[in-house]
Amino acid sequence: RQSVLFFFFQEEDGIRDQPRSRGLGDVYKRQVSTQSTWGERRQKQQKEMDEAEIKIRNLNDDLLSKQRAYQTIDETMKAKEAEVTQKSALITKLTLQISELEKKHNINIEEVLKSIEDYKRIIINRDNEISSVRAYLAKEQSEALKIQEKLKEEQEK
Numbered sequence: 001r002q003s004v005l006f007f008f009f010q011e012e013d014g015i016r017d018q019p020r021s022r023g024l025g026d027v028y029k030r031q032v033s034t035q036s037t038w039g040e041r042r043q044k045q046q047k048e049m050d051e052a053e054i055k056i057r058n059l060n061d062d063l064l065s066k067q068r069a070y071q072t073i074d075e076t077m078k079a080k081e082a083e084v085t086q087k088s089a090l091i092t093k094l095t096l097q098i099s100e101l102e103k104k105h106n107i108n109i110e111e112v113l114k115s116i117e118d119y120k121r122i123i124i125n126r127d128n129e130i131s132s133v134r135a136y137l138a139k140e141q142s143e144a145l146k147i148q149e150k151l152k153e154e155q156e157k
Helices: 024-105 109-156
Strands: none
Touching: 024 109
16 A cells, blocks of 8 residues: 655745634733723813813803993993983083073173172282281281380389
8 A cells, every 4th residue: 555645835925824813812801901091081081071161161150250240330331321311401401590590680690600709809809908917917016015015114114
């Protein structure tokens, strides 16, 4: 008997076979590391979202407080405008009443006010003159007292 063995050799073309799986453990190990990375990314994203949400809430709070402040200013302005309108109406009414009084009594209020100012000036001038005369009289009285004292001294000698 003769046996013949044949060996076939295949030439390598640079392509290697896929590495064989080392079992299910490797797959689970890869999943765990992937899951922890994914979990960390998810936690980081959640933290960023929470921080962004806090910033948005703060901005909303600022916006609301500014809106309230502007509303208060607006209400104050409206109240001031109403007050100015009311005072303008009163001034108009008083101006009309003054005009009616001027016509009724045949006087001009501006001329009366000017006359009053003139009389005030005259009174002030007279008060100044009176003060000057009083100062002069006080001086004269002081000199008279001095003369009286001298006379008494001479009479006593």
